Amino acid sequence: MDNENTLRRLKTVEGHLRGVIRMVEEDTYCIDVIRQIQAIDAALNKVSTQILENHLNSCVITAIQGTDKKERQRVLKEITEVFEMSNKV
Amino acid sequence: MDNENTLRRLKTVEGHLRGVIRMVEEDTYCIDVIRQIQAIDAALNKVSTQILENHLNSCVITAIQGTDKKERQRVLKEITEVFEMSNKV
Amino acid sequence: MDNENTLRRLKTVEGHLRGVIRMVEEDTYCIDVIRQIQAIDAALNKVSTQILENHLNSCVITAIQGTDKKERQRVLKEITEVFEMSNKV
Amino acid sequence: MDNENTLRRLKTVEGHLRGVIRMVEEDTYCIDVIRQIQAIDAALNKVSTQILENHLNSCVITAIQGTDKKERQRVLKEITEVFEMSNKV
Numbered sequence: 001m002d003n004e005n006t007l008r009r010l011k012t013v014e015g016h017l018r019g020v021i022r023m024v025e026e027d028t029y030c031i032d033v034i035r036q037i038q039a040i041d042a043a044l045n046k047v048s049t050q051i052l053e054n055h056l057n058s059c060v061i062t063a064i065q066g067t068d069k070k071e072r073q074r075v076l077k078e079i080t081e082v083f084e085m086s087n088k089v
Numbered sequence: 090m091d092n093e094n095t096l097r098r099l100k101t102v103e104g105h106l107r108g109v110i111r112m113v114e115e116d117t118y119c120i121d122v123i124r125q126i127q128a129i130d131a132a133l134n135k136v137s138t139q140i141l142e143n144h145l146n147s148c149v150i151t152a153i154q155g156t157d158k159k160e161r162q163r164v165l166k167e168i169t170e171v172f173e174m175s176n177k178v
Numbered sequence: 179m180d181n182e183n184t185l186r187r188l189k190t191v192e193g194h195l196r197g198v199i200r201m202v203e204e205d206t207y208c209i210d211v212i213r214q215i216q217a218i219d220a221a222l223n224k225v226s227t228q229i230l231e232n233h234l235n236s237c238v239i240t241a242i243q244g245t246d247k248k249e250r251q252r253v254l255k256e257i258t259e260v261f262e263m264s265n266k267v
Numbered sequence: 268m269d270n271e272n273t274l275r276r277l278k279t280v281e282g283h284l285r286g287v288i289r290m291v292e293e294d295t296y297c298i299d300v301i302r303q304i305q306a307i308d309a310a311l312n313k314v315s316t317q318i319l320e321n322h323l324n325s326c327v328i329t330a331i332q333g334t335d336k337k338e339r340q341r342v343l344k345e346i347t348e349v350f351e352m353s354n355k356v
Contacts, residue, residue: 030230038226089220119321230346264350
């Protein structure tokens, strides 16, 4: 099941984030903290990509093959929106 | 025609980029140059989003409603790939 | 103390991330999960910026005003590196 | 002189961008156009990083070693700002 994989990755990110919190508590060198936050960012991007892939291969196929044109438009618009946002964060 | 809109935006970006080249030639303050480059980045992201939107509403619909399963997989994989890359640039 | 502010933000992000994990466990709609992950990304970027600001106003000033040229080069190189990476994640 | 290097890179990007404009004029496959735009983004990020590096090793050192505290604050604030923006574009 794909959710399992997503969950496992998110829990790894959670552990990573807790490590960063400890680093700040222990006054670790700023640049090292920033680098770890950037690593978390990269890991989250991978999770998003994986979720999008699952979404395309399930909901999107169903919506596009379906007869409800509005639903089709909605689903495609959402993909455009998350793509646009991904360029910004 | 949608290409017209994309072309117009890209030509605006081209003018913007030429302006940045002039700024560097005239030894403009570094930070101002960086800010203009970031503005170009943002404009290019908008162009990409617009192209993706057109693509979803044409090729992707056709591929997903078509009978060629491999083609469908290919088209969806491409979207995942440009999404993943958009998180990196 | 600035660490307090950074810590508070990071703990907020941790709570947000735990919320996303719950969303995945409860099979929330994919796009909504992606949007929340993008919100976490944006929050982490703010934390990084804040940490960098503190760093510039402490370690970087000390290093540049100091007499150790190698240390100065090291500190400036690190800033270039995290800037470069920030364009990628 | 470092400007030469920056200029050369920017002119390469200009050529690349003109190529993308031609691709759109010739109705090239959308995804290929998006990939080329993402490559331009990545090239621009490298130019920005190079400009920042020069800036840190000239203006920033001068400002921080100088006696004008306001100027020092201004220069450091600018770096924070372009870093923050780099996370968004």
